[in-house]
Amino acid sequence: MRNVPLGSTGLTVPNVVAGMMRIDDKTDDEVRALYGAAREAGIDFFDHADIYARALHSAEERFATALGLSAAERGEIRLQTKAGIVREGPFFDFSYEHLVTSVEASLRSLRTDYIDVLLLHRPDALVEPAEVARAFDHLESTGKVRAFGVSNHTPRQIDLLRTAVRQPLVANQVQLSVAHAPLVTQGLAANMEGTTQSAVLDGGGLIEYCRINGITLQAWSPLQGTRGHGGVFLGNPDYADLNAVIDALAEKYGVPPLAIAVAWITRHPAGMQVVLGTTSPGRVTDAALGSDLRLTRAEWYALVRAAGYVVP
Template sequence: MKTFTLPGTDIEAPNVVLGLMRIQDKTDDEVRTLVSAARDAGISFLDHADIYGSGVHGCERRFAEALKLTSSEREQLVIQSKAGIVKDGPYFDFSYEHIMESVHGSLEALGTDYLDILLLHRPDALVEPAEVARAFDALSTAGKVRAFGVSNHTPRQIDLLRKHVAQPIVANQLQLSITHSPIIAQGVAANMQGLDQSIVRDDGIVDYCRLHDITIQAWSPFQAGFFDGPFLGSDRYPELNAVVDRLADKYDVPAEAIAVAWITRHPARMQVVLGTTTPERVASAAQGSNIPLTRPEWYELFRAAGHTIP
């Protein structure tokens, strides 16, 4: 498993992350087996959110109940959670009160004294950045959160926060897969009239994150689009799957590893967030961490997914 020091922190992080948004109904043994499979593959970075599960903090609590981590076991893990989405409504809330309440709820549910990273989950149109800064300062000073980031934010939304927040924004979690990659595909087809791919939707978020040492965490790495099913093995993507299968044979890895490798090959040094609850798929995907896809292979996958290369 390839690791790196997360910029803006002293956290040694793997480039593949285990997401735990679907463990609410899993037994203790199933949760332990899933986390053990990840640990065996070199994944020590776990991704949570306050809204994951059937109730607020549901998956965080299920995780803690199943693992019952000792203090030494906790220190071996990087635990990240998120705040800002209110399911009842739904709406978003980056107020000082909500951030503080959410983090304290996550700490109680997880049975830990601190989060390694806290992300603001989705942009709040009513954000008052000074309130976010006050919450971050309080949480940092109290030792309850080591580092801070965002999820699904644009460059200008991050700039607005950075004008007020003293701590570095160290991560931005964004949807990315070979087939769902507008954050990359737009730049390849820049300045091409009449092509949907060339439309700027995110103000150059990938380059922005690279310029400001913000690690992109790619969620839904196997989804074809926005939660409309996986592309691996799908008859909607026969050309892409043919390329994936050929490269999987070449590198002697499962197809999931090639999908992960396409993301980790990018020089932005992204992390891939796995959402599967199948231990075998975690092990398969983790093998993509170190696969050295060549430039021709990376672009062949990109073209086979239907993206235009001028």
């Protein structure tokens, strides 16, 4: 398992992350098997959120109840969670009260004294940076959170937070896969007429911005294709051209196709983390094989073209 820097913390983290969004209905044995497969593959980073699963904090609680980690084993892993979405609204709340209350509930649910990384879960249009800064200062000074980041934020939204927040923002979790890659492909078609790919959206330049500012990108839904088709792209006939290239590369490297989908993301020099959403131990093992697999430039761009993007 290849490690990458976690923002400006000086820490390194695996470039494949085990996402715990879908474990709510799993048995203790199933959660243990998923956790064991991740650890065996070299993954010691587990991604949560307060709103995941059926009830608020229930996936976090399911994780802690099933595993019953000792203090020593808790120290061997990193737990990341998110706060800021009010699911019942739905709306967003980055107020001091909401962020602190949510983190305290996550700590109880996860049965831990600290969160390694807290992310603001999607942007709050009504954000008051000073409120976020007050929450972060409290959570850091009390030892409840060790590092902070965001998810799905644009460069200017991050800049706005940084006008008040004292702590470095070390991560930005964004949707990215080879079949959903506007963050990558907009730049490829820059200054080209006649293609919507060249349109600079709010996230334009986000990858470059995060590289310049030492923010680790975390790719969620790494198997999702949303360009007019939706669903997982692996084995999907709507993505026949893409799967043909993936399958050929999988045969060449002797790995499952899932590893190639992961390797497309981990090949990027930004040093991204891939956040898996699977609850299958076997698929975690397969995905981890893409951690160290370094595609050639020609292979990486062939996948971009096969996904339907313009490579001039």
